[in-house]
Amino acid sequence: MQNIGNEMKDEKCKERIEGALRTILVEVGVNKDSEIYKNTPKRVSEMYLELFAGLDERNEPEITMFDNNGYRDILTLKNIPFYSVCAHHLLPIFGHVSIAYIPGKKILGLSKFPRIVKYLASRPQVQEDLTAQLADYLYKRLKSTGVLVMIKARHLCMEMRGIKAHNVETISSAIRGVFEDNVSTKEEALKLLMS
Numbered sequence: 065m066q067n068i069g070n071e072m073k074d075e076k077c078k079e080r081i082e083g084a085l086r087t088i089l090v091e092v093g094v095n096k097d098s099e100i101y102k103n104t105p106k107r108v109s110e111m112y113l114e115l116f117a118g119l120d121e122r123n124e125p126e127i128t129m130f131d132n133n134g135y136r137d138i139l140t141l142k143n144i145p146f147y148s149v150c151a152h153h154l155l156p157i158f159g160h161v162s163i164a165y166i167p168g169k170k171i172l173g174l175s176k177f178p179r180i181v182k183y184l185a186s187r188p189q190v191q192e193d194l195t196a197q198l199a200d201y202l203y204k205r206l207k208s209t210g211v212l213v214m215i216k217a218r219h220l221c222m223e224m225r226g227i228k229a230h231n232v233e234t235i236s237s238a239i240r241g242v243f244e245d246n247v248s249t250k251e252e253a254l255k256l257l258m259s
């Protein structure tokens with residue numbers, strides 16, 4: 065029953081987005097009778113629901129964790145690719161996420177990290193918020209001992225409009241837990257991520 069309800073809600077939502085997109089296309093001045101635009105509202109509506117899937121909690125990845133058999137050091141995952149959309153202009157933000165973390169009593173399967181990144185990136189985002197949300201998720205949800213998240217990204221709203229500054233890389237970071245309290249552990253993590 066729940067699923068049928070959700071499907072109907074999704075269908076209505078898609079139709080409303082399509083209607084809004086039709087209005088935008090007409091208002092910006094395209095020839096709405098042209099064959100090219102016939103299916104554009106439908107395509108873009110489906111694309112939005114895909115790009116913003118992370119706003120729907122039903123799409124949160126399943127988190128499977130294993131017992132940690134004594135691993136007390138830093139684990140790093142470098143250059144996980146991500147794509148998001150900026151909350152201010154709805155234009156792409158893309159780049160790489162690097163994570164250094166020290167697991168707690170449980171350890172997360174490595175393939176889950178890119179899934180969590182994708183889930184949190186699949187919504188209109190501000191890079192700083194995405195960085196903090198990821199650090200909080202890994203620290204609180206996974207009960208990690210320490211987390212350091214670094215994101216390097218390009219923002220098309222800064223490149224193709226406005227200031228038109230090409231290839232600017234914005235770097236943001238967030239630290240939680242032991243990395244906040246222990247400078248040498250933080251430095252070790254940064255060295256691993258930069259190597």
Ligand SMILES: [Zn+2]
Nearest residue numbers: 150152153221
């Ligand atoms: Zn923007």
